[in-house]
Ligand SMILES: O=C(O)COP(=O)(O)O
């Protein structure tokens with residue numbers, strides 16, 4: 001028996017921080033605010049665009065009143081959606097790992113906090129969209145990860161059988177626990193704490209190891 005493997009996107013399949021940072025810098029410049037560093041932006045990723053923008057505003061000294069926040073989110077998305085895959089790269093071994101999982105009979109899906117529109121554009125740019133039997137974005141439901149609803153929604157659209165969620169962050173670990181799904185932590189993404197302090201059933205640093213992890217669930 002196989003089943004379904006659902007992936008997080010940012011920091012898991014793709015290293016998207018450079019394009020998120022570029023959009024953030026354009027947004028801050030538009031509002032006359034000073035830049036932040038790439039490392040700061042990277043540390044702000046994981047809870048979706050509205051939270052990323054609030055963290056960028058705070059780090060740059062922009063007062064976070066609701067109207068300004070809404071304007072900054074709109075600006076950020078305009079810049080990001082205009083160039084979502086310029087400097088973004090797939091992590092090494094992702095395509096080969098997805099090939100092997102599909103060949104072994106697993107159905108693949110995606111559950112990200114990134115907005116659905118930008119998510120589809122990026123997946124298409126890397127030729128991954130057609131591989132995903134379901135794509136759940138950060139604005140697909142009212143709830144975002146770490147609420148379990150988006151992950152449950154993804155698995156509901158996928159075949160019964162073994163279930164594995166693959167992600168890079170504390171948010172993903174919490175989501176998997178809340179949804180009661182086994183979690184494989186990719187150690188090379190945007191986590192903020194040591195990998196061994198983040199709850200997980202499986203840990204990997206190289207995508208070549210993922211098909212073997214999935215095989216242990218069968
Ligand atoms: O948009 C974000 O902040 C994070 O997105 P992710 O859920 O794909 O890591």
Ligand SMILES: [Mg+2]
Pocket residue numbers: 008009010011012046167168169189190
């Ligand atoms: Mg992530």
